[in-house]
Amino acid sequence: MTNSSSSVVKPSALRPGATLAVLSPASTPKADLVYRGIAHLHSLGYETVLGAHALDGGPLYYAGTLQDRLDDLHAAFADPAIDGILCARGGWGSAELLPHLDAALIRSNPKAFIGYSDHTSLHCWLHNEANLVTFYGPMAAADFSRDDGVDLASWRQSLGGGNSWSLGVDDGLRILRPGCAEGQLNGGCISIFAEALGTPYAPNMDGASILFLEDIGTKPYQWDRMLLHLRYAGLLEKVTGIVFGDMRQCVGDDEADYLDRAILHALRDFDGPIAIGLRSGHVGVSNLTLPLGISVSLDLTEAGNPRMHFLEAAVTV
Numbered sequence: 001m002t003n004s005s006s007s008v009v010k011p012s013a014l015r016p017g018a019t020l021a022v023l024s025p026a027s028t029p030k031a032d033l034v035y036r037g038i039a040h041l042h043s044l045g046y047e048t049v050l051g052a053h054a055l056d057g058g059p060l061y062y063a064g065t066l067q068d069r070l071d072d073l074h075a076a077f078a079d080p081a082i083d084g085i086l087c088a089r090g091g092w093g094s095a096e097l098l099p100h101l102d103a104a105l106i107r108s109n110p111k112a113f114i115g116y117s118d119h120t121s122l123h124c125w126l127h128n129e130a131n132l133v134t135f136y137g138p139m140a141a142a143d144f145s146r147d148d149g150v151d152l153a154s155w156r157q158s159l160g161g162g163n164s165w166s167l168g169v170d171d172g173l174r175i176l177r178p179g180c181a182e183g184q185l186n187g188g189c190i191s192i193f194a195e196a197l198g199t200p201y202a203p204n205m206d207g208a209s210i211l212f213l214e215d216i217g218t219k220p221y222q223w224d225r226m227l228l229h230l231r232y233a234g235l236l237e238k239v240t241g242i243v244f245g246d247m248r249q250c251v252g253d254d255e256a257d258y259l260d261r262a263i264l265h266a267l268r269d270f271d272g273p274i275a276i277g278l279r280s281g282h283v284g285v286s287n288l289t290l291p292l293g294i295s296v297s298l299d300l301t302e303a304g305n306p307r308m309h310f311l312e313a314a315v316t317v
Contacts, residue, residue, distance in 0.1 A: 008293055009132045011084070011112040013315040014159040016045025018083040021076035022140045023051040024063030026118045027091020029141035031055050034088050037144035041086075044152075051076065054088055062093045069093065070100050077109045084159070088141045090117030095192070097122070098201045103129045112159060112315065114289070115139050116281045117216070120188030123292055124196060127186070128204045133314050135159065136188055136212070136280060137289030151279070151286040158289040163313035171288055172246055172277035173306045176260060179273030181241030182297040182311075185290065187212035189281065194226045197233045205238050210296050210308075214245025216282035220255065220262035227266035236270055241298040243308065244276040246283045273300040278308070 014020070022038060034055065038048050051072035053064035063069060076085045098121060107130045113122065114135040126132045135158055143149035157165045167173060186205060187193065190213040196202045205211075215223075230236055244263065251259050260276065267274060275298065280288040291314030299307045 007131055009107075009110045009130060010314060010316050011110050011133065013161045013317045014046070014084045014112055017047070019047040019049060019081055020084050020086045021049050021051060021079070021082045022054055022086050022088055023072050023076060024054040024056070024088045025069050025073055025097060025122065026063065026087075026093035027061045027089060028057045028063040029055065029088040033141035033145040037088070037140035040144040041140070049082060061091060063088075066096050066100070070097050073097065074102055074105060077106050077111060082111065084112035084114065087115030087119050087139045089139055090115065090119060090142070092118055094118050095121040095196075095201070098125050101125060101129070106130050106132075117189050118192060120192035121196060121201060123188055124193075124203045125201055127293055128201070131293070133291055133293040135289055135291055135314070138287040143287045148285045149287060151288045154289045157310070158291045158314050161313050161315050161317040162310070164310070166307050166309040167278065167288065168305065168307045172279040173243070173275050173308065174277045175273075175300045175303065175306050176264060176276050177274040178300045178303075179241070180297070180299050180301055181210060181272050182295070183208035183210040183240045185210050185212060185292055185294060185296045187292065188214075190215045190223070190226050191218065194229050197229065197235065203235065205235055208238055208240050210241045210243065210298055211236075211239045212243045212245070212278065212280070212290060214247070214278075214281040216249040218250045220251065220259045223250075223259065224262045224266045227263065231266070231269070239270070239272065241272045242267065242270070242274050243278050243298065244274070245281050246277060246279045248284065249282040273298055275300055275306050275308070
């Protein structure tokens, strides 16, 4: 049974003309890629505001101090002229912000938050603390800087108010275990997801969920290990179906079958349907936008025609 979405907070739609704050809550991006991504956003009709510390270098690999990055994020949520928040790149650093985030400020100013990879920790926090629908999708430097980096169809459906659309074979989806499931879409980068377990910032999977998981540079035995961690932590107890990402950033074609078998081994006691290959997150081209926190159904009953259906709009129009 799907989670009730009555208490889910949906941000306003982002249409051409909307203003996006481009921020770096984690690591320092390359300035030329940020500006190239901003130019692409402008060509699509968006306005942008670059965070005060978005291009800062250091300390270490961070785009500014903890306070700098926190101030940029809070300022973007508080500014009524900002319609949405787009991360520049991932890396590492978002988890440092979690104990210091102003929940009251963010709850009072819900906005579209877009990013992937390290920003999985922020997606989880925004879901747990603000019940906010967020978007696991392309970033300014990582994806919008490339001509083929963004899947515009899913971006527009997710952020423009599409309330009945789907993804399938053309989006990389293929079946590992057949079946049907329904639930609230949750997930992100598995290494960030798993490392949050045992902390106050662990993913909240209280209701029926479809779980999306992806990563970069993660070998089959590491996937096996982290999935076992999720099982032992009880995180899969209310998961009704699982969708894995593209995986070509984890293994080459020669190891793809081995990874499939490692995943099925790790999930041999999980009864739900399993798909793999969805082109979202760490991908080579056409990064898909996935709204997290809304109801979806997974139909893996027809060989050669797997479908993930989005059953409601992710934004208010």
